[in-house]
Amino acid sequence: MTTTTSHIPEHVPESEGPDGGVAAARPARLIHTESTTEIPVHLLFREEPAASSSAPPAEVKLRPAVVAHRSPPEQAEQPAKSAKSAKSAKDDRDTRDIGLRARPSAPGVDPEIAERPARVLPGIAGVLAGTFGAAGCAVTAWWAGVLPPLAVEALGVSAGTGGLGPAQWAAFAGAGALGLFGFGGLARGRTGRAWVLELFGRYRGTVRGTGLLWVNPLLLRRRVDVRLRHWRGDPLPAADRGGVALRVAVLVVWRVRDTARATLGVEDHQGYLRACVEAALLRVPVAAPGAGRGAVQATQDALTRLVAADAGPVGVEVCAVRPLRVEYAPEVAAAMHRRRVAALDARHRASVIGSVVDSVEDTVTRLTMRGLLDLDDYERRTLVKDLTVAFCAGRGDTGA
Known part of the structure; x- marks a missing residue:
């Protein structure tokens, strides 16, 4: 911040009037904030008012002003x-x-492994190369005189007489290699599928193209499914917030994002994903059976974040992990069933007792207010007891 301030006294006297008196002093600081950068001209050059119209005009004095400049x-x-x-x-x-x-890599995954596009050619190049190779083999056979008689008659040409010499063998080898490379490298790319290419154990790229392509036939191809997939496994062990054992069946929606890491980073990316789901279920408390929708959604979000973080470094993208069926483990299922039945029975009993007490109170109040009964405390307690027993017995007989 740069501040430029001119020094002025605290108070500057006004112009002397005609009577020789001095006007009351007033503050000369006209600008109080340092953020102001523009000063009105009429404030800098202002004449003091005269005491009377007949008096000569006062001398014009220029008042120094504080000009402060502060960068915003x-x-x-x-x-x-x-x-x-x-x-x-x-x-x-x-x-x-x-x-x-x-990208973050999982323990044991080579950070150098990352998907990159492989060098491929259009399929027409392979077709042309194979055709030229086959034609070269045919021409070389005619040149060497080993072309079959039927082919010679069909073509209407005379058979060659050169014989199989070194030149013919070299021509055969070159044309044959060209034909094999041309036709042997043809491949059909499909949507949702990819190839991971390797040459002598070294990653050479990934092919995600579609249609007829030509790939170097010396490369090892590994087909990978890159479509959106789902996996529904068997019930896996889990626990709720109270530590009660559960069995949870989950639906995992996932796909392969990095084919190189998914294929070369781990031995089996699907098995690795299952292991990540099992580990997440043991770390995240699952909503117990009968829990609300909010608890179920919170469990789903926590499982999705945890599994996605574990499977991401190996090239697997996890979209959702949804618990489909949650049930108690067999060893605690019977005890939890009895506990739930007891809770329901206690709730039913509480509702029955509440309704009985309300009925007894209403009956006694009506009898007393209408003057049908004039009871002391002992008789009132006895009446309340008898009515309570009668109402409870009646509700038990009707099954209410």
Whole structure:
């Protein structure tokens, strides 16, 4: 912040009037905030009012003013923000240069393994190369004179007489290799499927294209399904907030995001996903049977976040983990059933007793208010007891 302040006295006397008196002093500081940068001209060059119209005009005095200049907070912080933005941009460029290697990797996963597109050619290139190779083999056979007689008659050409010499063998080898490479590298790419290519154990890229393609036939191809998939497993062990054992069947919606990590990072990415789900169920308290929708949604969100964090470094994207069926474990199922029945029975008894007490109170109040009974405390207690027993017996007989 840069502040420029001109020094002035605290009070400046006014212009002397015609009577030689001095007017009352008033503050000369016209601008009280340092954030003001523009000063009205009429405040800087102002004439003092005269005492009377007949008096000569007073001498014009210029009042010094405080001119303070303070950079706004936004401008003061602008250099720091610019430096920070430049640093952030540099970090982003570094991250883009690193590419997928910046992803968090699971323990044991090579950070160098990251999906990248493989070099493939359109299928027409393989077809042309195979056709030229086959044609070269045919021409070489005619040149060597080993073309079958039926083919010679069908083509209407004379048989060659060169024989199988070194030149013919070299031509056969070149044309045959060209034909094998051309036709052997043809592949059909389909939507939702990908190939992970390897050459002598080294990752060479991933093919996600569709249609007729030509892939180097020397590369080992591993087909990977990259469509959105779901997995519904058998009931797995879990526990609720109270530590009661449960059995939970879950539905996992997932897909392969990074084919290289899913194929080369782990031996079986589907088995790894099942293990992540089992581990998450043991760490997250599951909503007990009969819980509300809010508790079930909270359980689903917690399971999804945990499984996605565990499976993400191996190239598997988890969209949702939904508990489908939650039940008590067999060893505690009978005890929990008895507990639930007891709770329902206690709730029913409480409702019955409440209704009986209300009925007895209403009956005694009506009899007393109408003057049908004039009872003392002992008789009132006896009447209440008898009515309570009668009402309870009546509700028990009717099954209410």
